[in-house]
Amino acid sequence: xxxxxxxxxxxxxxxxxxxxxxxxxxxxxxxxxxxxxxxxxxxxxxxxxxxxxxxxxxxxxxxxxxxxxxxxxxxxxxxxxxxxxxxxxxxxxxxxxxxxxxxxxxxxxxxxxxxxxxxxxxxxxxxxxxxxxxxxxxxxxxxxxxxxxxxxxxxxxxxxxxxxxxxxxxxxxxxxxxxxxxxxxxxxxxxxxxxxxxxxxxxxxxxxxxxxxxxxxxxxxxxxxxxxxxxxxxxxxxxxxxxxxxxxxxxxxxxxxxxxxxxxxxxxxxxxxxxxxxxxxxxxxxxxxxxxxxxxxxxxxxxxxxxxxxxxxxxxxxxxxxxxxxxxxxxxxxxxxxxxxxxxxxxxxx
Amino acid sequence: xxxxxxxxxxxxxxxxxxxxxxxxxxxxxxxxxxxxxxxxxxxxxxxxxxxxxxxxxxxxxxxxxxxxxxxxxxxxxxxxxxxxxxxxxxxxxxxxxxxxxxxxxxxxxxxxxxxxxxxxxxxxxxxxxxxxxxxxxxxxxxxxxxxxxxxxxxxxxxxxxxxxxxxxxxxxxxxxxxxxxxxxxxxxxxxxxxxxxxxxxxxxxxxxxxxxxxxxxxxxxxxxxxxxxxxxxxxxxxxxxxxxxxxxxxxxx
Numbered sequence: 249x250x251x252x253x254x255x256x257x258x259x260x261x262x263x264x265x266x267x268x269x270x271x272x273x274x275x276x277x278x279x280x281x282x283x284x285x286x287x288x289x290x291x292x293x294x295x296x297x298x299x300x301x302x303x304x305x306x307x308x309x310x311x312x313x314x315x316x317x318x319x320x321x322x323x324x325x326x327x328x329x330x331x332x333x334x335x336x337x338x339x340x341x342x343x344x345x346x347x348x349x350x351x352x353x354x355x356x357x358x359x360x361x362x363x364x365x366x367x368x369x370x371x372x373x374x375x376x377x378x379x380x381x382x383x384x385x386x387x388x389x390x391x392x393x394x395x396x397x398x399x400x401x402x403x404x405x406x407x408x409x410x411x412x413x414x415x416x417x418x419x420x421x422x423x424x425x426x427x428x429x430x431x432x433x434x435x436x437x438x439x440x441x442x443x444x445x446x447x448x449x450x451x452x453x454x455x456x457x458x459x460x461x462x463x464x465x466x467x468x469x470x471x472x473x474x475x476x477x478x479x480x481x482x483x484x485x486x487x488x489x490x491x492x493x494x495x496x497x498x499x500x501x502x503x504x505x506x507x508x509x510x511x512x513x514x515x516x517x518x519x520x521x522x523x524x525x526x527x528x529x530x531x532x533x534x535x536x537x538x539x540x541x542x543x544x545x546x547x548x549x550x551x552x553x554x555x556x557x558x559x560x561x562x563x564x565x566x567x568x569x570x571x572x573x574x575x576x577x578x579x580x581x582x583x584x585x586x587x588x589x590x591x592x593x594x595x596x597x598x
Numbered sequence: 599x600x601x602x603x604x605x606x607x608x609x610x611x612x613x614x615x616x617x618x619x620x621x622x623x624x625x626x627x628x629x630x631x632x633x634x635x636x637x638x639x640x641x642x643x644x645x646x647x648x649x650x651x652x653x654x655x656x657x658x659x660x661x662x663x664x665x666x667x668x669x670x671x672x673x674x675x676x677x678x679x680x681x682x683x684x685x686x687x688x689x690x691x692x693x694x695x696x697x698x699x700x701x702x703x704x705x706x707x708x709x710x711x712x713x714x715x716x717x718x719x720x721x722x723x724x725x726x727x728x729x730x731x732x733x734x735x736x737x738x739x740x741x742x743x744x745x746x747x748x749x750x751x752x753x754x755x756x757x758x759x760x761x762x763x764x765x766x767x768x769x770x771x772x773x774x775x776x777x778x779x780x781x782x783x784x785x786x787x788x789x790x791x792x793x794x795x796x797x798x799x800x801x802x803x804x805x806x807x808x809x810x811x812x813x814x815x816x817x818x819x820x821x822x823x824x825x826x827x828x829x830x831x832x833x834x835x836x837x838x839x840x841x842x843x844x845x846x847x848x849x850x851x
Contacts, residue, residue: 489644493649540689
């Protein structure tokens with residue numbers, strides 16, 4: 249075999265991997281949507297969904313029962329869209345942070361985004377601010393926490409920049425966790441405390457149409473920035489000095505990646521509460537299928553994360569008499585899955 | 599046309615390791631920096647690359663101070679071959695070499711057709727095109743070192759700096775990698791490599807600098823500088839000199 253055709257084969261193999269990865273991810277997502285709409289006290293078939301969506305595009309009346317339309321557009325639809333957006337956001341942010349910190353065991357809350365958002369939310373609940381105030385405080389809390397970690401981390405000179413950032417994130421995260429504990433201690437135990445606990449475990453139960461825009465905007469913006477920086481992110485996952493020797497100004501690129509990944513994480517946490525595991529596991533699964541190159545990894549992780557959280561959320565609202573918090577389900581499913589990954593899929597991250 | 603250090607002092611923040619080192623390498627020539635481990639070879643090399651700021655003196659490239667050249671332009675002038683490491687993620691060999699094109703691309707760019715053609719050409723030249731689709735984490739240490747040389751060449755630099763290119767390689771792979779030094783010179787590149795093996799300097803370098811405790815002990819043509827007495831003094835151990843018909847080699851102990 250000639251050298252040139254070997255190189256061509258490699259390019260073809262890459263293409264096949266990408267198509268099969270994106271195909272599988274899309275399949276999971278479509279299956280998730282079909283299941284999500286058909287499961288529940290008022291089942292909606294894929295046909296009904298198609299008719300309703302067509303009427304939305306064409307402006308013609310759908311001819312569906314008003315109750316069916318209400319379920320699609322006001323109840324189940326917003327929740328499905330929110331689950332997809334949150335899952336995609338967490339998976340993309342997880343992939344970005346794992347690359348940036350050159351460590352496959354990192355999750356999106358490594359720099360304190362979740363702890364900051366959690367503190368913002370419990371403060372909002374403590375002062376009975378209402379849902380919009382709580383979400384705004386959570387969003388701001390996530391961004392502020394990461395900005396604080398970044399400022400402190402960059403002010404500490406000498407040593408490994410990345411290690412200093414991670415350690416600062418751990419320390420500030422612990423402090424914010426103490427703040428959350430304090431608010432829970434001070435809260436009214438019959439009214440506020442259950443609300444805080446429920447929010448901290450993650451849920452999409454209260455999602456309605458008005459929640460979608462504040463979620464969609466930041467998630468789209470952050471994901472687009474990360475996708476645009478995909479080749480710089482590949483280089484950022486090399487040791488710092490190598491990346492700089494290749495001509496990359498690592499400082500500004502790192503700030504851009506952290507800002508974009510934090511934006512999507514904070515938006516997701518503000519909408520759905522703290523949902524662990526998605527941002528840790530989905531990037532692994534995606535990397536296992538399409539490899540670590542970010543141009544392929546980001547879209548695959550986004551689709552898979554969306555489908556994954558949608559299926560989890562469908563389980564959360566349908567598998568028991570009461571809503572099961574998402575954070576609990578993702579942990580119950582995530583733990584054995586992650587152990588399986590450790591045993592069988594080492595090559596995806598070693 | 600030279601990559602030169604002029605009365606350079608270097609080290610990490612708060613700790614100067616070496617002082618008063620002046621060296622130069624010209625296109626088509628190889629300079630070996632020889633010395634025992636801990637002699638400041640790697641630190642000085644990072645200073646030459648502009649990764650660490652000098653504590654005194656200066657590094658110049660074709661007469662321009664390195665500190666006045668942007669990070670991207672620096673990468674288009676000097677290619678860096680670090681010691682081979684496993685890496686955190688299983689990028690394909692082709693993607694690793696493509697990363698050498700970073701300094702030729704815009705911030706939001708993905709590799710162009712010509713970037714890919716250059717990367718593939720470098721893989722073919724180094725005889726590792728058959729590895730293109732393999733994960734970088736799954737190939738041998740010797741193959742990794744060749745991939746990193748291909749990546750440095752994809753930068754299309756005028757100088758290449760290699761940090762202990764044969765550290766932790768077996769005997770055969772040491773030969774494969776060191777032969778590339780000769781190829782790099784033949785391409786008209788100025789080559790600068792660190793080593794702790796005086797025989798590599800003898801065989802592949804046009805000039806050699808002996809560094810001990812951060813200071814330049816001696817420099818010049820390999821056959822002038824590398825005498826048994828000097829090598830013994832450099833490493834602090836007894837050395838035997840084996841004479842061949844046209845060349846010689848050192849054996850420690």
